[in-house]
Amino acid sequence: MIKTIKLVFTWSELNKQVKERVKTCHECQKCKRAGKKKYGLLPPKTAESTRWNIVNIDLWGPKSVDPISKETQVDYVAMLALFLSYLLCSTYVSTASGLSSPECVTIRPIAIVTGGTRGIGSGISEALADAGYDLLLTYNTDNNAANGFADQLRARCADDDICVECVGGDISLTSTRDDIFSRFDSRFGGRPLAVMVHNAGQYVGVTSDNVAGLTAGKPLSFGDGSLANSDGTTNMDSLQYYHRMYGEAFVDLCERSLARMSGTGSLVGISAPGVTASLYSPDSSYSMPGSGKCLMEYSMRIYAKIAAERRINANIIVPGVVRTEAWNRLAKTRGLSDETEMMKGIVDRIVPQKRSMDPRDIGDAVAFLCSDTGRFITGTVIPVDGGVHLQH
Structure with missing residues (x-):
């Protein structure tokens, strides 16, 4: 009965x-x-x-x-x-009893954004939050800044009861990525992942600490002797760190994300000018990070092809000159009081639109690629740069 x-x-x-x-x-x-x-x-x-x-x-x-x-x-x-x-659309179901936190009551899409609490990542997180996503954001070492940003997002989207989780650690480490997906699995209760954005990165020794103990110095380049050790061997420390942070991390994040996606999804990587051969001239000062991002860009195309039948798209975005605190730290390493003069000179020289960008400009581009409107865009490297790629 x-x-x-x-x-x-x-x-x-x-x-x-x-x-x-x-x-x-x-x-x-x-x-x-x-x-x-x-x-x-x-x-x-x-x-x-x-x-x-x-x-x-x-x-x-x-x-x-x-x-x-x-x-x-x-x-x-x-x-x-x-x-x-009369069911015409997917339903949003809430079974509030038994949940540990009321902010995760509504079933909504979930996005993972690495480096999602500062710089460009903060703009990506804001755009996805406004689009209705629950968020799992990663950061490297600044716990206070990460939690402060998460609180801002929760307050910004209070009417939607948004859920924002943060996980710290150097993204180049497998253990950090273990923590990310362990938190995802425990916090979101078996719900499918909708979006993974690999944005985390750094100017080594300038914008953040790193587990490899690498420090700031003259940029290392291929072919100019800067990689040579005193005993004639080649110093691969910086090269390998960037490969782990950009290339290996992207592959690992994509593999684990695909296993948690159902029905549809989006994989997005954030790259930089000078990496894509068809769009930019090579920049020797970007040899180390650029080599890591090459792996990210190439693997993205394979993921786009293989995952297409699952309605999962994969793309890379190349930002232009984006106003972030990283510029201030970089300016100080060059003896400048702030980034204003340096950024203005760069913008005037390489940006046809003659203006810098906000992190939210990149965030809106990511949100578009992850929407149904952008679903058929896949396997591409997209410059969102105000025309920087036209100058190279």
């Missing part, structure tokens, strides 16, 4: 939630473009509540019943049958 379960709701509560909390399907962008609010499950206001509010905006709750304030009991089986018969 099946026990009939009753659902309890009030029209006044539904009307309020319809205005404030109604969600459109993540998969079906047609609903969003048409400005329609289709059928879905609205989460309860608090984690203590065990009610499910089932709402069909087109069929239920007309103005004629707005005055109804008493609680109305609805047969669960009949309501569910009606709901399923």
Whole structure:
């Protein structure tokens, strides 16, 4: 014998939630473009509540019943049958009981962004948060800055109950990547991953510490003797670190992310000018990091080809001159008080649009590639640089 379960709701509560909390399907962008609010499950206001509010905006709750304030009991089986018969989009389901934190109640797409709490990564995280993603962000060593940024995102998206998790550690280490996916698996309860963005990077010895103990100095280059040790051997320390941070990390992140994606997804890497042969001339001062990003760019094309049948796209974005705190630290290593003069000179020299960019400009490009609108863009290296690639 099946026990009939009753659902309890009030029209006044539904009307309020319809205005404030109604969600459109993540998969079906047609609903969003048409400005329609289709059928879905609205989460309860608090984690203590065990009610499910089932709402069909087109069929239920007309103005004629707005005055109804008493609680109305609805047969669960009949309501569910009606709901399923009109199900046109994927549903957002919330079963609040048993969850450890109310901010993760609503089922929404999840994105992992490495280096997602500072610089360009912060703009990527903001754009994805605004697009409705829960976030797992990584940082290297600055725990206070990472948690402060996460708090800002939560406050910014408070109405959407966004979930933001942070994991620290040098991304070049396998153990750090173990921690990332261990946190993903434990925190998000088996939900599929939608987006992975590998953005983490650094000017070695300038913008962050590193586990290899490498320090700032004159840029190492291929062919000019700067890699030679005193005993005639070649110093590969810097080269190998950048390969681990950009190339190996990207491959590992993609492999683990693909295993957690279902139905659709996006893989994105953030590269730099001077790496892609068809777009930029080689820059000898970027020999070490550029070699690591070459592996990232090439492997991206393979991932794009192999994962295409799963509706997963893969792309690389090459930013232009983006205003971040990294420029300030770099300027100080060159004896300048701040980055203003240095950035202006670079922008005037290499950027046809004659202006620098904000981190959010890159974030918006990432969000576009991860949307249904950008789904058919795959296997490409895309300069989002104000025309820098036209000058090389």
